[in-house]
Amino acid sequence: MASLTLKNLAHSYHPNPGEDTDFALKEVNHTWEDGRAYALLGPSGCGKTTLLNIISGLLTPTSGHVLFDNKDVTASSTAERNIAQVFQFPVVYDTMTVGQNLAFPLRNRGMEVDYISQRVQRIAQMIGLEGDLHKKARGLTSDLKQKISLGRGMVRDDVNAILFDEPLTVIDPHLKWELRTQLKSLHREFGHTMIYVTHDQTEALTFAEKVVVMYDGRVVQIGTPKELFETPAHVFVGYFIGSPGMNFIPVSVAGRKANINGETINLNHDYGDPQGDVLLGIRPEFVRLTKGDGLPVQINHIQDVGRHKFVNATVFDVEINIAAGEGFEIESDMTRVEFDPSNISIFCDDWRINAEAVDQGTGAMT
Amino acid sequence: MQKTVNQRAWFLVLPVLILVAFSSVIPMMTVVNYSFQDSFGENIFFWVGLEWYKELLQSERLWDAFGRQLLFSFIILMIEIPLGILVALSMPKKGFSASICLVLMSLPLLIPYNVVGTIWQVFGRADIGLLGRLLSDLGISYNYSQNAFDAWVTVIVMDVWHWTSLVALLAYAGLRSIPRAYYQAAMIDQASRWSVFRFIELPKMRGVLMIAILLRFMDSFMIYTEPFVLTGGGPGNATTFLSIDLVKMALGQFDLGPAAAFSLMYFLVILLISYVFYTVMITVDKDEAKP
Numbered sequence: 001m002a003s004l005t006l007k008n009l010a011h012s013y014h015p016n017p018g019e020d021t022d023f024a025l026k027e028v029n030h031t032w033e034d035g036r037a038y039a040l041l042g043p044s045g046c047g048k049t050t051l052l053n054i055i056s057g058l059l060t061p062t063s064g065h066v067l068f069d070n071k072d073v074t075a076s077s078t079a080e081r082n083i084a085q086v087f088q089f090p091v092v093y094d095t096m097t098v099g100q101n102l103a104f105p106l107r108n109r110g111m112e113v114d115y116i117s118q119r120v121q122r123i124a125q126m127i128g129l130e131g132d133l134h135k136k137a138r139g140l141t142s143d144l145k146q147k148i149s150l151g152r153g154m155v156r157d158d159v160n161a162i163l164f165d166e167p168l169t170v171i172d173p174h175l176k177w178e179l180r181t182q183l184k185s186l187h188r189e190f191g192h193t194m195i196y197v198t199h200d201q202t203e204a205l206t207f208a209e210k211v212v213v214m215y216d217g218r219v220v221q222i223g224t225p226k227e228l229f230e231t232p233a234h235v236f237v238g239y240f241i242g243s244p245g246m247n248f249i250p251v252s253v254a255g256r257k258a259n260i261n262g263e264t265i266n267l268n269h270d271y272g273d274p275q276g277d278v279l280l281g282i283r284p285e286f287v288r289l290t291k292g293d294g295l296p297v298q299i300n301h302i303q304d305v306g307r308h309k310f311v312n313a314t315v316f317d318v319e320i321n322i323a324a325g326e327g328f329e330i331e332s333d334m335t336r337v338e339f340d341p342s343n344i345s346i347f348c349d350d351w352r353i354n355a356e357a358v359d360q361g362t363g364a365m366t
Numbered sequence: 367m368q369k370t371v372n373q374r375a376w377f378l379v380l381p382v383l384i385l386v387a388f389s390s391v392i393p394m395m396t397v398v399n400y401s402f403q404d405s406f407g408e409n410i411f412f413w414v415g416l417e418w419y420k421e422l423l424q425s426e427r428l429w430d431a432f433g434r435q436l437l438f439s440f441i442i443l444m445i446e447i448p449l450g451i452l453v454a455l456s457m458p459k460k461g462f463s464a465s466i467c468l469v470l471m472s473l474p475l476l477i478p479y480n481v482v483g484t485i486w487q488v489f490g491r492a493d494i495g496l497l498g499r500l501l502s503d504l505g506i507s508y509n510y511s512q513n514a515f516d517a518w519v520t521v522i523v524m525d526v527w528h529w530t531s532l533v534a535l536l537a538y539a540g541l542r543s544i545p546r547a548y549y550q551a552a553m554i555d556q557a558s559r560w561s562v563f564r565f566i567e568l569p570k571m572r573g574v575l576m577i578a579i580l581l582r583f584m585d586s587f588m589i590y591t592e593p594f595v596l597t598g599g600g601p602g603n604a605t606t607f608l609s610i611d612l613v614k615m616a617l618g619q620f621d622l623g624p625a626a627a628f629s630l631m632y633f634l635v636i637l638l639i640s641y642v643f644y645t646v647m648i649t650v651d652k653d654e655a656k657p
Contacts, residue, residue: 091551105555
């Protein structure tokens with residue numbers, strides 16, 4: 001077990017990277033604290049797997065360093081790093097039995113037979129395969145094969161970290177939840193540092209204590225699920241987290257007021273005078289339909305999903321989503337929307353303007 | 367749903383039946399016909415029943431050729447399969463060098479069989495051949511046209527030269543189809559190079575290797591042209607394999623009846639061995655696919 005530090009880490013698949021766009025992974029500085037569970041969240045092709053493979057040593061970064069407990073391991077082999085990794089698609093050794101598969105990493109490290117069989121039993125119990133230890137792995141379904149892969153990832157208890165690369169992609173939905181719960185309980189029990197790559201926000205938010213959101217080869221935000229929801233640091237985080245994602249409305253901001261088409265929205269903080277592409281971000285949960293106050297709105301359609309109603313509407317040519325609670329009655333004369341001022345975020349050129357910082361900078365009172 | 371019964375649909379397979387009849391059934395039946403008859407020329411035939419078969423099965427000549435044939439197939443399989451795998455493992459995985467390698471590997475496969483025989487015939491000659499001259503200058507006695515052992519070595523080396531590429535190309539294709547994740551997982555699991563081969567590469571190559579073994583077996587069991595050009599079946603009968611013997615019998619001695627019986631038995635042996643091979647492959651697959 002160890003903390004993992006990434007120092008000025010960047011990677012490009014080009015032999016001679018020049019521009020920023022050549023980099024699959026743009027410069028990252030981050031420390032994965034010892035014994036915590038992280039999720040690495042982002043859309044396909046954003047550099048998640050690249051980052052993971054650099055940590056495990058399957059890939060050598062173009063520049064920067066990887067440190068385990070402050071020891072530079074950038075040049076070390078995967079074996080020396082003592083890391084476990086589970087891949088997106090099941091990798092099993094076909095000719096071996098389930099038990100031999102689970103024992104393989106231990107046997108390669110020359111562990112004692114007693115210890116191996118005890119660990120294999122323990123892990124097999126956890127993934128629910130204790131009755132199948134003597135079966136050949138070849139004929140199993142991909143569900144079971146992926147369970148074996150997971151088991152092989154967890155069978156060593158002395159690893160520095162366990163990395164999961166979208167491990168539940170091929171698993172049935174009802175099993176996903178069960179396996180994720182088992183992973184969490186395993187984490188609580190052994191306290192391994194875990195990094196879990198996924199593009200599924202539910203998976204990320206339920207698994208991890210801290211979520212690292214990546215977008216276009218860059219880490220855009222690291223935070224608890226709550227922080228990601230309430231104070232997204234980047235437009236992408238707002239859009240990607242939450243279902244539906246955050247609404248963005250182009251505005252112009254001056255101090256504590258945002259203007260859109262002549263209408264004014266009062267803000268809780270002073271944002272100064274941001275120049276560039278300014279967007280007002282508000283989650284559907286904090287938008288309310290009213291009869292009198294707020295911006296004029298035109299309702300397009302309403303979708304009832306049980307606990308919520310989602311209203312799709314248009315405000316000054318911008319499509320927005322509104323989440324209305326179960327008990328909320330939508331009436332025909334509701335022609336305006338109000339935004340909860342304490343949950344408004346302002347973004348300039350895709351990045352969040354940190355109101356507190358600006359407040360201090362301008363000395364304005366809030 | 368009600369099914370329409372219409373036996374006239376059988377007429378749709380008529381063209382293929384006619385084609386197959388002319389391409390294989392009728393020619394083969396003439397051979398069957400010959401194998402039960404004797405002739406003294408002038409197109410007069412006598413019915414002899416199973417006489418030719420009995421005679422052949424008791425003939426030492428046939429059994430010797432059969433033994434040589436089995437030994438030859440066994441030796442070249444034992445050399446070409448492991449060698450082909452080894453070559454495939456050491457070939458570059460991608461890029462320009464991989465393409466070059468593939469082209470070079472394919473070259474021997476593109477050379478006509480009798481040219482292969484001629485190449486080695488000249489190559490091995492003690493008076494002018496590069497190999498033969500070199501060996502005799504080094505003081506090694508080597509003469510494939512007089513020494514049976516030398517003839518065998520030459521025929522085997524020639525076949526290995528000619529056909530190992532095929533095994534290597536098939537094995538290479540099998541290797542290339544292994545997803546990267548397997549190698550990555552093996553690195554994570556700290557598997558040794560041998561373990562990677564034993565537990566990942568070999569099982570994943572199983573299918574293509576089966577095909578390679580089957581192809582090489584059938585082909586080597588029917589080998590004719592190369593040894594015929596190289597040694598003509600000699601010295602003595604040392605490299606007279608089944609098909610060389612058959613041609614001697616049919617065209618050299620013009621013994622149509624025995625040659626026909628010989629052909630049919632030869633055919634049945636190949637069919638039988640291939641069938642057994644195929645069945646074993648399929649059953650192993652099924653067994654392992656069982657949950």
